[in-house]
C-alpha cells in the first residue's frame with residue numbers, strides 16, 4: 001500500500017485546518033490557490049494575505065472585551081499594533097482600518113506616523129506608545145507630535161537617564177510618560193535581567209524622587225514585556241504577577257497612573273499541531289489583574305497590548321521550488337530551493353525560529369526525511385527541523401518528473417523583511433550608518449572619505465511604500 005504525504009498529515013494533525021486546505025491536489029492558503037500564484041508570478045516569491053491581519057485584530061479585541069465584560073472588569077482594553085514587526089504601508093494601513101493604536105520603536109517611526117496623518121489614515125486621538133531607546137532625535141520628533149496635538153502619545157521610559165534627556169529637550173512642556181519594568185529572563189537565557197527597562201526594585205524610588213516632584217510629568221503607564229511570549233507557564237505568570245503587584249504599589253502613590261501595558265508576545269501557529277487557548281489566557285490575564293487590584297484596593301488599570309507577530313505573522317508566506325535533489329549519503333537527502341533561507345526567513349537561522357513548512361503539490365506521493373538547502377554558499381543556509389520535531393518530511397519524487405516540487409514556509413509575515421533588510425529597510429527602522437572608506441595614497445599616507453551617508457528617512461519610507 002502506498003503511504004502518501006497526505007496520509008501522514010491526516011494521521012498526525014487535523015487537516016484541513018484554518019488557512020490550509022487542498023484543492024485538486026494543490027495546497028491553498030486562506031482559500032487562495034498557490035498553484036495559480038506560482039503559474040502567474042513564478043517562484044520564489046513572498047506573499048502577504050492582508051485579510052488575516054484584520055481577523056487577528058478582531059479576535060484579540062473580542063476576546064479581551066468579552067473577558068472584561070464577563071468579569072465586570074472596570075478598565076478598558078486598547079490594542080496597539082507594534083510597527084517594528086512589519087512597517088510596510090499596506091500592512092500598517094490594514095491594521096489602522098481595523099481601529100488599532102500604534103507602538104513605535106525609533107525616530108523614523110514618527111515620520112511614518114506623520115505621513116499616515118497627512119494621508120488621513122489616522123487621527124490625533126490615537127494612542128501612540130513610544131518604546132525603544134530614546135535618542136535626542138527620537139525625543140524631538142515625539143515632542144513634535146505633541147505640539148501637533150497628538151494628545152495620547154505616551155513616552156515609555158527605558159531607563160532613568162532617559163528621563164533627564166527628556167526633561168532637558170522638553171524644556172518645560174507637559175508630557176505623559178510610562179515606565180518599562182525590566183523583566184528577569186527565562187533560566188536558559190544568556191543573561192539574567194533584561195537590558196530593556198528599569199529594574200523593578202528601583203521603580204518606586206525613581207517615581208518618588210524624579211517624577212513626582214516634576215509637575216510637567218504625568219505618569220500614566222507601567223509597561224512590561226515578557227519577550228519569550230505570553231505562555232501558560234510558571235515563568236510567565238511569575239513575571240506577570242511581579243508587574244501587576246508593582247502597578248498596584250505605584251498606583252497607591254500615583255493618582256495619574258491608569259494603564260498597564262503587557263507588551264507583545266502573543267504566539268502564532270508555527271506548526272500544524274499548534275494548540276494555544278487564546279480565550280483561556282486572556283480570561284486568566286483579566287481575572288488575575290482584577291483579583292490583584294481588588295485585593296490591593298486600587299482601581300483596575302486599562303490594559304494595553306502591543307502584539308506584533310500575532311497581528312501580522314500569519315498573513316505571510318514564502319514560496320520556493322525545489323531546483324535539485326542531492327543525496328549526500330545513505331540517509332541525507334537535500335532539497336535545494338531557488339533562493340536563500342538566510343535571506344528570506346532569517347529568523348530560522350539566527351534564533352532557530354520555526355515556521356509551518358508544507359509542500360504545495362505532490363501530496364499523493366510517498367514521503368521521506370529531507371533537509372532544505374538554500375543556494376547561498378553559507379553552510380548555515382538550511383532548514384531541517386520543526387518545532388517539537390527534529391526532522392522534516394516532504395514528498396519524494398523522481399528527478400525526471402516534469403513538474404517541480406513547490407514548497408511554502410507559512411506564517412512568515414513578522415520581522416523577516418526588516419531583519420533580512422528587504423530593499424534596504426532595517427530592523428526597528430534604525431538607519432544604516434554612514435560608510436567610511438580608508439586607504440593609503442602612493443606615499444603611504446592615510447586617506448579617508450565617506451562612501452555613503454547615513455540612510456535617510458525618505459530612503460526608508462520609500463521602500464516601505466509611504467512615498468507620494
Ligand SMILES: Cc1ncc(COP(=O)(O)O)c(C=O)c1O
Nearest residue numbers: 082131263264265306307308309
Ligand atoms: C516593546 C515591544 N513591544 C511589543 C513587541 C512585539 O512583540 P511580538 O512581535 O512578540 O508581539 C516588541 C518586540 O520586540 C517590543 O520590543
